[in-house]
Amino acid sequence: MGDMALLVFSFCMQAAIGMMFFMTLSHQLYKGKAFKGAAATAAGLSIVGVLASLAHLGQPLHALNSLLNLGSSWLSREVLFSGLFMGIAVLYALVQWYKSDALALSAGLRWIGSGVGLIAVFSMGKLYTTSSVPVWQGINTFVDFYATTIAVGALLFLVLSLKELQGVDKKVYGFAVLAAVILQAAVAIPYAIALGLGGSAAQASAEILSGMSVMISLKWILVLGGAVVLLWPTLQKSIKTEGQSSILIYASLGALICGQFIGRYVFYAGMVASTIGLT
Missing domain, CATH: 1.20.120 (Four Helix Bundle (Hemerythrin (Met), subunit A))
Known part of the structure:
Protein backbone atom coordinates (compact mmCIF):
# COMPACT_ATOMS: atom_id res chain seq x y z
CA MET A 1 0.00 0.00 0.00
CA GLY A 2 1.53 3.30 -1.12
CA ASP A 3 0.27 5.17 1.97
CA MET A 4 1.69 2.69 4.51
CA ALA A 5 4.31 5.23 5.61
CA LEU A 6 1.56 7.77 6.32
CA LEU A 7 -0.42 5.11 8.19
CA VAL A 8 2.57 4.31 10.41
CA PHE A 9 3.31 8.00 10.93
CA SER A 10 -0.19 9.02 11.96
CA PHE A 11 -0.86 5.95 14.09
CA CYS A 12 2.46 5.95 15.97
CA MET A 13 2.48 9.70 16.48
CA GLN A 14 -1.09 9.76 17.79
CA ALA A 15 -0.37 6.84 20.14
CA ALA A 16 2.71 8.64 21.49
CA ILE A 17 0.75 11.88 21.99
CA GLY A 18 -1.98 9.99 23.81
CA MET A 19 0.60 8.41 26.10
CA MET A 20 2.08 11.80 26.91
CA PHE A 21 -1.41 13.14 27.69
CA PHE A 22 -2.12 10.27 30.10
CA MET A 23 1.31 10.56 31.69
CA THR A 24 0.47 14.19 32.43
CA LEU A 25 -2.95 13.24 33.80
CA SER A 26 -1.57 10.37 35.87
CA HIS A 27 1.12 12.50 37.48
CA GLN A 28 -1.70 14.74 38.71
CA LEU A 29 -3.72 11.79 40.01
CA TYR A 30 -0.92 9.70 41.51
CA LYS A 31 1.96 11.57 43.09
CA GLY A 32 5.43 10.07 43.30
CA LYS A 33 5.18 7.84 40.22
CA ALA A 34 7.85 7.81 37.50
CA PHE A 35 6.30 5.97 34.52
CA LYS A 36 9.74 5.62 32.91
CA GLY A 37 8.69 2.78 30.61
CA ALA A 38 5.79 4.77 29.24
CA ALA A 39 8.03 7.81 28.71
CA ALA A 40 10.59 5.78 26.75
CA THR A 41 7.88 4.11 24.64
CA ALA A 42 6.23 7.43 23.79
CA ALA A 43 9.60 8.80 22.69
CA GLY A 44 10.28 5.68 20.61
CA LEU A 45 6.88 5.79 18.91
CA SER A 46 7.31 9.47 18.07
CA ILE A 47 10.69 8.73 16.48
CA VAL A 48 9.21 5.88 14.43
CA GLY A 49 6.40 8.19 13.35
CA VAL A 50 8.72 10.96 12.19
CA LEU A 51 10.98 8.47 10.36
CA ALA A 52 7.92 7.06 8.58
CA SER A 53 6.90 10.58 7.59
CA LEU A 54 10.37 11.22 6.15
CA ALA A 55 10.18 7.92 4.26
CA HIS A 56 6.92 9.05 2.69
CA LEU A 57 8.48 12.31 1.55
CA GLY A 58 11.35 10.39 -0.04
CA GLN A 59 13.99 12.98 0.89
CA PRO A 60 14.40 14.35 4.45
CA LEU A 61 15.24 17.81 3.09
CA HIS A 62 11.71 18.04 1.72
CA ALA A 63 10.45 18.13 5.30
CA LEU A 64 12.71 21.11 6.04
CA ASN A 65 11.54 22.86 2.89
CA SER A 66 7.91 22.40 3.91
CA LEU A 67 8.53 24.50 7.02
CA LEU A 68 8.84 27.52 4.77
CA ASN A 69 5.06 27.55 4.26
CA LEU A 70 3.82 27.71 7.86
CA GLY A 71 1.56 30.64 7.08
CA SER A 72 -0.43 28.83 4.40
CA SER A 73 0.17 25.07 4.58
CA TRP A 74 -1.28 22.60 7.08
CA LEU A 75 1.36 20.14 5.93
CA SER A 76 4.02 22.56 7.18
CA ARG A 77 2.23 22.90 10.52
CA GLU A 78 1.88 19.14 10.83
CA VAL A 79 5.62 18.71 10.21
CA LEU A 80 6.48 21.47 12.70
CA PHE A 81 4.29 20.30 15.60
CA SER A 82 5.07 16.62 15.06
CA GLY A 83 8.78 17.37 15.07
CA LEU A 84 8.46 19.55 18.15
CA PHE A 85 6.52 16.84 19.94
CA MET A 86 9.15 14.22 19.09
CA GLY A 87 11.89 16.46 20.47
CA ILE A 88 9.98 17.09 23.69
CA ALA A 89 9.09 13.40 24.10
CA VAL A 90 12.72 12.33 23.68
CA LEU A 91 13.97 15.02 26.06
CA TYR A 92 11.30 14.09 28.61
CA ALA A 93 12.29 10.41 28.48
CA LEU A 94 15.96 11.30 28.97
CA VAL A 95 15.09 13.49 31.96
CA GLN A 96 12.97 10.72 33.49
CA TRP A 97 15.73 8.16 33.18
CA TYR A 98 18.80 10.25 33.98
CA LYS A 99 17.57 13.30 35.89
CA SER A 100 14.42 12.09 37.65
CA ASP A 101 14.91 14.55 40.53
CA ALA A 102 14.32 17.51 38.16
CA LEU A 103 10.62 17.60 39.00
CA ALA A 104 9.88 21.09 37.70
CA LEU A 105 11.57 20.36 34.37
CA SER A 106 9.70 17.05 34.04
CA ALA A 107 6.36 18.70 34.79
CA GLY A 108 7.01 21.48 32.31
CA LEU A 109 7.97 19.05 29.54
CA ARG A 110 4.87 16.92 30.21
CA TRP A 111 2.46 19.83 29.99
CA ILE A 112 4.14 21.44 26.99
CA GLY A 113 4.43 18.07 25.24
CA SER A 114 0.76 17.31 25.79
CA GLY A 115 -0.27 20.71 24.43
CA VAL A 116 2.01 20.54 21.39
CA GLY A 117 0.89 16.96 20.75
CA LEU A 118 -2.80 17.80 20.77
CA ILE A 119 -2.11 20.67 18.36
CA ALA A 120 -0.18 18.24 16.15
CA VAL A 121 -3.23 15.94 16.00
CA PHE A 122 -5.38 18.91 15.03
CA SER A 123 -2.89 19.80 12.29
CA MET A 124 -3.05 16.24 10.96
CA GLY A 125 -6.83 16.37 10.88
CA LYS A 126 -6.89 19.78 9.25
CA LEU A 127 -4.47 18.62 6.56
CA TYR A 128 -6.82 15.82 5.52
CA THR A 129 -10.12 17.67 5.90
CA THR A 130 -8.89 20.48 3.63
CA SER A 131 -7.78 18.04 0.93
CA SER A 132 -9.63 17.16 -2.28
CA VAL A 133 -10.62 13.72 -0.95
Whole structure:
Protein backbone atom coordinates (compact mmCIF):
# COMPACT_ATOMS: atom_id res chain seq x y z
CA MET A 1 0.00 0.00 0.00
CA GLY A 2 1.53 3.30 -1.12
CA ASP A 3 0.27 5.17 1.97
CA MET A 4 1.69 2.69 4.51
CA ALA A 5 4.31 5.23 5.61
CA LEU A 6 1.56 7.77 6.32
CA LEU A 7 -0.42 5.11 8.19
CA VAL A 8 2.57 4.31 10.41
CA PHE A 9 3.31 8.00 10.93
CA SER A 10 -0.19 9.02 11.96
CA PHE A 11 -0.86 5.95 14.09
CA CYS A 12 2.46 5.95 15.97
CA MET A 13 2.48 9.70 16.48
CA GLN A 14 -1.09 9.76 17.79
CA ALA A 15 -0.37 6.84 20.14
CA ALA A 16 2.71 8.64 21.49
CA ILE A 17 0.75 11.88 21.99
CA GLY A 18 -1.98 9.99 23.81
CA MET A 19 0.60 8.41 26.10
CA MET A 20 2.08 11.80 26.91
CA PHE A 21 -1.41 13.14 27.69
CA PHE A 22 -2.12 10.27 30.10
CA MET A 23 1.31 10.56 31.69
CA THR A 24 0.47 14.19 32.43
CA LEU A 25 -2.95 13.24 33.80
CA SER A 26 -1.57 10.37 35.87
CA HIS A 27 1.12 12.50 37.48
CA GLN A 28 -1.70 14.74 38.71
CA LEU A 29 -3.72 11.79 40.01
CA TYR A 30 -0.92 9.70 41.51
CA LYS A 31 1.96 11.57 43.09
CA GLY A 32 5.43 10.07 43.30
CA LYS A 33 5.18 7.84 40.22
CA ALA A 34 7.85 7.81 37.50
CA PHE A 35 6.30 5.97 34.52
CA LYS A 36 9.74 5.62 32.91
CA GLY A 37 8.69 2.78 30.61
CA ALA A 38 5.79 4.77 29.24
CA ALA A 39 8.03 7.81 28.71
CA ALA A 40 10.59 5.78 26.75
CA THR A 41 7.88 4.11 24.64
CA ALA A 42 6.23 7.43 23.79
CA ALA A 43 9.60 8.80 22.69
CA GLY A 44 10.28 5.68 20.61
CA LEU A 45 6.88 5.79 18.91
CA SER A 46 7.31 9.47 18.07
CA ILE A 47 10.69 8.73 16.48
CA VAL A 48 9.21 5.88 14.43
CA GLY A 49 6.40 8.19 13.35
CA VAL A 50 8.72 10.96 12.19
CA LEU A 51 10.98 8.47 10.36
CA ALA A 52 7.92 7.06 8.58
CA SER A 53 6.90 10.58 7.59
CA LEU A 54 10.37 11.22 6.15
CA ALA A 55 10.18 7.92 4.26
CA HIS A 56 6.92 9.05 2.69
CA LEU A 57 8.48 12.31 1.55
CA GLY A 58 11.35 10.39 -0.04
CA GLN A 59 13.99 12.98 0.89
CA PRO A 60 14.40 14.35 4.45
CA LEU A 61 15.24 17.81 3.09
CA HIS A 62 11.71 18.04 1.72
CA ALA A 63 10.45 18.13 5.30
CA LEU A 64 12.71 21.11 6.04
CA ASN A 65 11.54 22.86 2.89
CA SER A 66 7.91 22.40 3.91
CA LEU A 67 8.53 24.50 7.02
CA LEU A 68 8.84 27.52 4.77
CA ASN A 69 5.06 27.55 4.26
CA LEU A 70 3.82 27.71 7.86
CA GLY A 71 1.56 30.64 7.08
CA SER A 72 -0.43 28.83 4.40
CA SER A 73 0.17 25.07 4.58
CA TRP A 74 -1.28 22.60 7.08
CA LEU A 75 1.36 20.14 5.93
CA SER A 76 4.02 22.56 7.18
CA ARG A 77 2.23 22.90 10.52
CA GLU A 78 1.88 19.14 10.83
CA VAL A 79 5.62 18.71 10.21
CA LEU A 80 6.48 21.47 12.70
CA PHE A 81 4.29 20.30 15.60
CA SER A 82 5.07 16.62 15.06
CA GLY A 83 8.78 17.37 15.07
CA LEU A 84 8.46 19.55 18.15
CA PHE A 85 6.52 16.84 19.94
CA MET A 86 9.15 14.22 19.09
CA GLY A 87 11.89 16.46 20.47
CA ILE A 88 9.98 17.09 23.69
CA ALA A 89 9.09 13.40 24.10
CA VAL A 90 12.72 12.33 23.68
CA LEU A 91 13.97 15.02 26.06
CA TYR A 92 11.30 14.09 28.61
CA ALA A 93 12.29 10.41 28.48
CA LEU A 94 15.96 11.30 28.97
CA VAL A 95 15.09 13.49 31.96
CA GLN A 96 12.97 10.72 33.49
CA TRP A 97 15.73 8.16 33.18
CA TYR A 98 18.80 10.25 33.98
CA LYS A 99 17.57 13.30 35.89
CA SER A 100 14.42 12.09 37.65
CA ASP A 101 14.91 14.55 40.53
CA ALA A 102 14.32 17.51 38.16
CA LEU A 103 10.62 17.60 39.00
CA ALA A 104 9.88 21.09 37.70
CA LEU A 105 11.57 20.36 34.37
CA SER A 106 9.70 17.05 34.04
CA ALA A 107 6.36 18.70 34.79
CA GLY A 108 7.01 21.48 32.31
CA LEU A 109 7.97 19.05 29.54
CA ARG A 110 4.87 16.92 30.21
CA TRP A 111 2.46 19.83 29.99
CA ILE A 112 4.14 21.44 26.99
CA GLY A 113 4.43 18.07 25.24
CA SER A 114 0.76 17.31 25.79
CA GLY A 115 -0.27 20.71 24.43
CA VAL A 116 2.01 20.54 21.39
CA GLY A 117 0.89 16.96 20.75
CA LEU A 118 -2.80 17.80 20.77
CA ILE A 119 -2.11 20.67 18.36
CA ALA A 120 -0.18 18.24 16.15
CA VAL A 121 -3.23 15.94 16.00
CA PHE A 122 -5.38 18.91 15.03
CA SER A 123 -2.89 19.80 12.29
CA MET A 124 -3.05 16.24 10.96
CA GLY A 125 -6.83 16.37 10.88
CA LYS A 126 -6.89 19.78 9.25
CA LEU A 127 -4.47 18.62 6.56
CA TYR A 128 -6.82 15.82 5.52
CA THR A 129 -10.12 17.67 5.90
CA THR A 130 -8.89 20.48 3.63
CA SER A 131 -7.78 18.04 0.93
CA SER A 132 -9.63 17.16 -2.28
CA VAL A 133 -10.62 13.72 -0.95
CA PRO A 134 -14.33 13.72 0.07
CA VAL A 135 -14.03 10.70 2.39
CA TRP A 136 -11.51 12.63 4.50
CA GLN A 137 -13.53 15.83 4.73
CA GLY A 138 -15.70 16.66 7.72
CA ILE A 139 -15.61 16.17 11.47
CA ASN A 140 -15.25 12.38 11.20
CA THR A 141 -11.51 12.69 10.52
CA PHE A 142 -10.93 14.82 13.63
CA VAL A 143 -12.96 12.47 15.81
CA ASP A 144 -11.16 9.43 14.40
CA PHE A 145 -7.71 10.94 15.02
CA TYR A 146 -8.46 12.14 18.54
CA ALA A 147 -10.25 8.88 19.44
CA THR A 148 -7.17 6.92 18.37
CA THR A 149 -4.98 9.30 20.36
CA ILE A 150 -7.03 8.88 23.54
CA ALA A 151 -7.91 5.17 23.30
CA VAL A 152 -4.59 3.74 22.12
CA GLY A 153 -2.57 6.20 24.20
CA ALA A 154 -4.49 5.40 27.38
CA LEU A 155 -4.22 1.64 26.93
CA LEU A 156 -0.52 1.66 26.02
CA PHE A 157 0.19 3.85 29.04
CA LEU A 158 -1.86 1.57 31.29
CA VAL A 159 -0.14 -1.62 30.11
CA LEU A 160 3.33 -0.13 30.48
CA SER A 161 2.52 1.27 33.93
CA LEU A 162 0.62 -1.65 35.48
CA LYS A 163 3.27 -2.27 38.12
CA GLU A 164 3.27 1.35 39.25
CA LEU A 165 -0.52 1.54 39.17
CA GLN A 166 -1.04 -1.69 41.12
CA GLY A 167 -3.70 -1.31 43.77
CA VAL A 168 -4.84 2.17 42.69
CA ASP A 169 -8.07 3.28 41.06
CA LYS A 170 -7.71 2.82 37.29
CA LYS A 171 -11.27 3.45 36.15
CA VAL A 172 -10.35 6.80 34.55
CA TYR A 173 -8.53 4.86 31.81
CA GLY A 174 -11.41 2.47 31.19
CA PHE A 175 -13.97 5.25 30.96
CA ALA A 176 -11.69 7.39 28.74
CA VAL A 177 -11.19 4.54 26.25
CA LEU A 178 -14.87 3.60 26.21
CA ALA A 179 -16.02 7.21 25.74
CA ALA A 180 -13.51 7.75 22.92
CA VAL A 181 -14.54 4.71 20.88
CA ILE A 182 -18.28 5.24 21.45
CA LEU A 183 -17.94 8.80 20.13
CA GLN A 184 -15.83 7.47 17.24
CA ALA A 185 -18.56 4.99 16.26
CA ALA A 186 -21.38 7.49 16.80
CA VAL A 187 -19.79 9.88 14.29
CA ALA A 188 -18.38 7.35 11.79
CA ILE A 189 -21.50 5.28 11.15
CA PRO A 190 -23.87 8.09 10.02
CA TYR A 191 -20.94 9.71 8.17
CA ALA A 192 -20.37 6.51 6.16
CA ILE A 193 -24.09 6.35 5.30
CA ALA A 194 -24.11 9.97 4.13
CA LEU A 195 -20.98 9.46 2.03
CA GLY A 196 -22.94 7.62 -0.66
CA LEU A 197 -25.15 10.68 -1.14
CA GLY A 198 -22.25 12.92 -2.15
CA GLY A 199 -20.60 13.59 -5.51
CA SER A 200 -18.99 11.07 -7.81
CA ALA A 201 -15.73 10.89 -5.84
CA ALA A 202 -17.62 10.44 -2.56
CA GLN A 203 -19.77 7.72 -4.10
CA ALA A 204 -16.66 5.99 -5.44
CA SER A 205 -15.18 6.02 -1.92
CA ALA A 206 -18.46 4.67 -0.54
CA GLU A 207 -18.30 1.83 -3.06
CA ILE A 208 -14.73 0.99 -2.02
CA LEU A 209 -15.73 0.98 1.64
CA SER A 210 -18.75 -1.19 0.85
CA GLY A 211 -16.37 -3.76 -0.61
CA MET A 212 -14.43 -3.68 2.67
CA SER A 213 -17.50 -4.22 4.86
CA VAL A 214 -16.09 -7.36 6.50
CA MET A 215 -12.88 -5.55 7.44
CA ILE A 216 -14.82 -2.54 8.75
CA SER A 217 -17.12 -4.78 10.80
CA LEU A 218 -14.05 -6.50 12.27
CA LYS A 219 -12.65 -3.10 13.17
CA TRP A 220 -15.72 -2.15 15.20
CA ILE A 221 -15.94 -5.55 16.87
CA LEU A 222 -12.32 -5.25 18.00
CA VAL A 223 -12.48 -1.58 18.98
CA LEU A 224 -15.77 -1.66 20.87
CA GLY A 225 -15.15 -5.14 22.25
CA GLY A 226 -11.70 -4.16 23.51
CA ALA A 227 -13.09 -1.06 25.22
CA VAL A 228 -15.86 -3.06 26.93
CA VAL A 229 -13.41 -5.76 28.07
CA LEU A 230 -11.22 -3.05 29.62
CA LEU A 231 -14.00 -1.84 31.91
CA TRP A 232 -13.94 -4.87 34.21
CA PRO A 233 -10.25 -4.82 35.19
CA THR A 234 -10.11 -1.03 35.56
CA LEU A 235 -13.05 -1.09 37.97
CA GLN A 236 -11.42 -3.67 40.24
CA LYS A 237 -9.74 -2.47 43.41
CA SER A 238 -8.75 -5.77 45.00
CA ILE A 239 -5.08 -6.71 44.80
CA LYS A 240 -6.16 -10.37 44.53
CA THR A 241 -7.59 -9.74 41.08
CA GLU A 242 -4.52 -7.92 39.69
CA GLY A 243 -3.22 -10.98 37.80
CA GLN A 244 -6.50 -11.70 36.04
CA SER A 245 -7.05 -7.99 35.42
CA SER A 246 -3.65 -7.72 33.73
CA ILE A 247 -4.57 -10.48 31.27
CA LEU A 248 -7.79 -8.70 30.34
CA ILE A 249 -5.97 -5.37 29.94
CA TYR A 250 -3.43 -6.97 27.59
CA ALA A 251 -6.26 -8.57 25.61
CA SER A 252 -8.04 -5.23 25.40
CA LEU A 253 -4.85 -3.54 24.16
CA GLY A 254 -4.36 -6.17 21.45
CA ALA A 255 -7.95 -5.89 20.26
CA LEU A 256 -7.98 -2.11 20.28
CA ILE A 257 -4.67 -1.67 18.46
CA CYS A 258 -5.67 -4.20 15.79
CA GLY A 259 -9.07 -2.55 15.36
CA GLN A 260 -7.74 1.00 15.16
CA PHE A 261 -4.96 -0.05 12.80
CA ILE A 262 -7.52 -1.69 10.52
CA GLY A 263 -9.55 1.50 10.67
CA ARG A 264 -6.54 3.60 9.70
CA TYR A 265 -5.85 1.25 6.75
CA VAL A 266 -9.47 1.71 5.61
CA PHE A 267 -9.07 5.47 6.03
CA TYR A 268 -6.36 5.52 3.35
CA ALA A 269 -7.82 2.73 1.20
CA GLY A 270 -11.05 4.67 0.67
CA MET A 271 -9.26 7.63 -0.89
CA VAL A 272 -10.78 8.90 -4.14
CA ALA A 273 -9.90 12.50 -4.99
CA SER A 274 -12.19 14.93 -6.76
CA THR A 275 -9.04 16.85 -7.80
CA ILE A 276 -5.38 16.15 -7.30
CA GLY A 277 -3.33 16.76 -4.18
CA LEU A 278 -3.40 17.67 -0.51
CA THR A 279 -3.28 21.26 0.69
